[in-house]
Amino acid sequence: MSDEKQMLEDLSQQDYKWGFVTAIDADTVPPGLNEDVIRFISAQKNEPEWLLAFRLKAYAHWLTLEEPTWQKVTFPPVDYQAISYYSAPKQQKKLDSLDEVDPELLDTYEKLGIPLTEQKRLAGVAVDAVFDSVSVATTHQDKLAAMGVIFMPISEAVQKHPDLVRKYLGKVVPYTDNYYAALNSAVFTDGSFVYIPKGLKCPLELSTYFRINAENTGQFERTLIVADDASYVSYLEGCTAPKRDENQLHAAVVELFAHDDASIKYSTVQNWYPGDKDGKGGIYNFVTKRGLCAGDRSHISWTQVETGSAITWKYPSCVLKGDDSVGEFYSVALTTKHQQADTGTKMIHLGKRTRSTIVSKGISAGKADQTYRGLVKMGKGAESARNFTQCDSMLLGDRCGAHTFPYIESQNASAQVEHEATTTRIGDDQIFYCNQRGIETEDAVSMIVGGFCREVFKELPMEFAVEAQKLLSVSLEGSVG
Amino acid sequence: MLTIRNLHAAVEGKEILKGIDLEIKPGEVHAIMGPNGSGKSTLSQVLAGNGNFEVTEGEILYKGSDLGELAVEERAREGIFLAFQYPVEIPGFSNAEFLRAAVNAHRKHRGESELDAFDFADFAKRKIELLDLDPKLMTRSVNAGFSGGEKKRNECLQMTLLEPTFAILDETDSGLDIDALKIVAKGVNSLRAPDRSFLIITHYQRLLEYVVPDYVHVLAAGRIVKSGGKELALELEDKGYGWLGAEFAEAVPGGGEG
Numbered sequence: 001m002s003d004e005k006q007m008l009e010d011l012s013q014q015d016y017k018w019g020f021v022t023a024i025d026a027d028t029v030p031p032g033l034n035e036d037v038i039r040f041i042s043a044q045k046n047e048p049e050w051l052l053a054f055r056l057k058a059y060a061h062w063l064t065l066e067e068p069t070w071q072k073v074t075f076p077p078v079d080y081q082a083i084s085y086y087s088a089p090k091q092q093k094k095l096d097s098l099d100e101v102d103p104e105l106l107d108t109y110e111k112l113g114i115p116l117t118e119q120k121r122l123a124g125v126a127v128d129a130v131f132d133s134v135s136v137a138t139t140h141q142d143k144l145a146a147m148g149v150i151f152m153p154i155s156e157a158v159q160k161h162p163d164l165v166r167k168y169l170g171k172v173v174p175y176t177d178n179y180y181a182a183l184n185s186a187v188f189t190d191g192s193f194v195y196i197p198k199g200l201k202c203p204l205e206l207s208t209y210f211r212i213n214a215e216n217t218g219q220f221e222r223t224l225i226v227a228d229d230a231s232y233v234s235y236l237e238g239c240t241a242p243k244r245d246e247n248q249l250h251a252a253v254v255e256l257f258a259h260d261d262a263s264i265k266y267s268t269v270q271n272w273y274p275g276d277k278d279g280k281g282g283i284y285n286f287v288t289k290r291g292l293c294a295g296d297r298s299h300i301s302w303t304q305v306e307t308g309s310a311i312t313w314k315y316p317s318c319v320l321k322g323d324d325s326v327g328e329f330y331s332v333a334l335t336t337k338h339q340q341a342d343t344g345t346k347m348i349h350l351g352k353r354t355r356s357t358i359v360s361k362g363i364s365a366g367k368a369d370q371t372y373r374g375l376v377k378m379g380k381g382a383e384s385a386r387n388f389t390q391c392d393s394m395l396l397g398d399r400c401g402a403h404t405f406p407y408i409e410s411q412n413a414s415a416q417v418e419h420e421a422t423t424t425r426i427g428d429d430q431i432f433y434c435n436q437r438g439i440e441t442e443d444a445v446s447m448i449v450g451g452f453c454r455e456v457f458k459e460l461p462m463e464f465a466v467e468a469q470k471l472l473s474v475s476l477e478g479s480v481g
Numbered sequence: 482m483l484t485i486r487n488l489h490a491a492v493e494g495k496e497i498l499k500g501i502d503l504e505i506k507p508g509e510v511h512a513i514m515g516p517n518g519s520g521k522s523t524l525s526q527v528l529a530g531n532g533n534f535e536v537t538e539g540e541i542l543y544k545g546s547d548l549g550e551l552a553v554e555e556r557a558r559e560g561i562f563l564a565f566q567y568p569v570e571i572p573g574f575s576n577a578e579f580l581r582a583a584v585n586a587h588r589k590h591r592g593e594s595e596l597d598a599f600d601f602a603d604f605a606k607r608k609i610e611l612l613d614l615d616p617k618l619m620t621r622s623v624n625a626g627f628s629g630g631e632k633k634r635n636e637c638l639q640m641t642l643l644e645p646t647f648a649i650l651d652e653t654d655s656g657l658d659i660d661a662l663k664i665v666a667k668g669v670n671s672l673r674a675p676d677r678s679f680l681i682i683t684h685y686q687r688l689l690e691y692v693v694p695d696y697v698h699v700l701a702a703g704r705i706v707k708s709g710g711k712e713l714a715l716e717l718e719d720k721g722y723g724w725l726g727a728e729f730a731e732a733v734p735g736g737g738e739g
Contacts, residue, residue, distance in 0.1 A: 427569070428532075429569050432531055432532075432569075433565065433569035433571075434571075435552070435557065436553055436556075436563050437582075437583035437586070438554050438557040438558045438643070439583055439586050440586070443586075447571060447582065448571055448574065450573070451571050451572050451573025451574030452572070453573070454574070455573070
């Protein structure tokens with residue numbers, strides 16, 4: 001029906017609602033990357049010698065690598081010498097309370113609805129807000145510290161808990177892992193560090209909100225979460241970005257390490273600027289996320305809702321090394337306008353009776369192109385291991401694309417791998433039915449897509465699920481009919 | 482309430498309705514019967530505003546205004562309700578939330594405050610009991626995995642929740658056993674009011690025993706070929722369509738129903 005096509009057109013032209021820029025002076029190094037820049041970053045952060053050595057080794061390795069080209073995305077070459085690798089808000093002194101935070105900064109968070117202030121903060125959520133590359137405020141520290149939980153910017157952890165950081169940094173994602181991981185290892189500026197002591201079920205959901213701000217500054221976050229024996233933690237990551245004209249590179253590394261009987265739940269709601277209706281601007285999100293179920297009966301669960309970025313290249317993965325360990329990946333990825341996403345997961349089964357579940361829901365609208373790429377590998381020792389993969393795509397309109405590339409490698413005959421995949425469209429009949437009940441087309445689409453994603457949303461912590469649904473609706477306003 | 486004048490409508494270029502005239506006054510219940518392919522469902526889709534059907538000639542006046550000016554959702558909020566012959570499924574989306582969104586869209590249109598989940602649950606509870614529905618249907622996905630009877634009763638539930646001024650039931654009785662049929666009839670009868678009208682499309686006289694119409698029309702080959710009182714339905718049941726003219730010689734009420 002031509003009316004609906006027209007509506008599709010109209011809706012997909014809507015602009016990013018949350019694009020605005022905060023005017024704060026940033027202390028930025030000149031663009032370019034060399035050993036001196038790395039030494040500068042390390043010195044700024046007063047880092048120990050071993051960390052500088054780690055960075056320099058990573059940099060030397062990065063120089064030997066080529067950008068990967070196997071992913072199904074296209075973009076102009078990134079000029080790594082045009083990126084500034086360090087930027088910090090000028091107010092560098094230590095803050096005792098939120099009152100000392102630049103009001104303009106707080107205002108920015110409020111616009112995004114980020115629960116940073118005491119009034120705004122969601123009950124039970126400790127927030128470590130990252131503004132550009134340096135953490136400016138941390139809440140709930142005392143309460144968490146009393147329980148033995150360490151939750152702080154990784155730069156601070158390097159100072160206060162150097163042995164712990166040194167023990168785990170780069171153990172799950174070595175700097176040799178891939179091009180972007182090597183780059184991140186060389187130049188990462190900040191991020192979060194979490195350590196949950198033995199036997200503790202962390203009662204608070206730990207939350208970090210990222211926000212890319214300073215113009216022309218690459219973002220290289222580094223997150224490291226360690227769950228000791230029989231502990232549990234739920235970690236939330238969320239972000240939106242202000243409007244920009246030029247592309248911004250984001251190459252984060254997230255490492256999760258689970259000991260015996262430990263459980264880590266990592267949830268992401270991601271809404272980086274996807275670019276305008278012509279595909280100009282927008283974030284390049286080249287992220288390496290991996291969890292190691294090192295211990296027996298350990299459990300790592302990734303849940304992600306991705307609506308942003310011009311280009312997404314991301315495969316949150318689990319290495320199931322411990323016997324009876326469990327890996328899960330629940331994903332909703334929405335691409336509209338000219339967004340491109342090549343995303344999925346890797347489940348590497350090494351231990352006996354290891355189990356993994358993959359549920360991927362991809363929604364593609366406008367002229368967007370989306371690829372699910374997943375690897376399930378059953379190693380020689382993966383006796384009686386099992387995987388179940390469900391991979392569903394939904395197409396809105398007739399100019400978008402959805403692709404599925406499942407890779408299965410099995411070296412153990414007793415292992416079982418199941419893969420199910422579907423592709424659907426939103427039906428005219430569904431829209432008509434909703435309209436006939438008085439429901440606007442936009443709301444109808446939001447319902448139908450929400451229903452499609454429910455299996456994933458129900459894995460998110462409650463407040464996050466509400467936020468994700470809202471985000472999906474806002475993003476869809478730009479895309480369908 | 483509703484005036485249809487010389488209505489012609491086509492789907493994919495093929496004319497289905499070939500000049501319908503019909504006047505429905507407030508409080509009246511009209512039944513439309515007729516053999517398969519006569520245009521009964523097309524009429525209901527055109528009234529609801531389905532964009533796949535094109536009005537090529539004639540007009541429809543609803544409450545004195547040209548219905549063709551209104552979008553599907555505007556017609557709905559102005560009180561036109563269609564109980565679908567084949568209710569559509571929305572997997573993963575809860576029936577309760579769907580019904581609440583529909584009710585709130587109507588309330589908003591009337592300038593009333595929207596119901597939150599708790600108020601809506603209270604509001605819906607009585608209607609669910611009236612229709613003898615399993616309350617669990619509310620937590621399941623919209624129509625997904627519902628039996629045929631459950632789907633039809635869910636349509637009826639929506640009708641009683643939305644309290645339309647003009648309700649069209651498109652073969653709501655098809656495929657229902659006698660108990661389910663009685664429940665549907667109860668839903669319709671509970672809504673009968675001096676300012677509310679119904680158009681009941683059916684193959685069978687059966688439903689009309691429980692929902693007694695004021696008028697019965699026979700639709701054939703895109704035209705209303707005969708109109709009468711409730712006794713016409715019984716006559717059709719008795720004699721089939723053949724006595725209405727040679728062109729119906731083959732047609733039997735309820736025959737070839739699919």
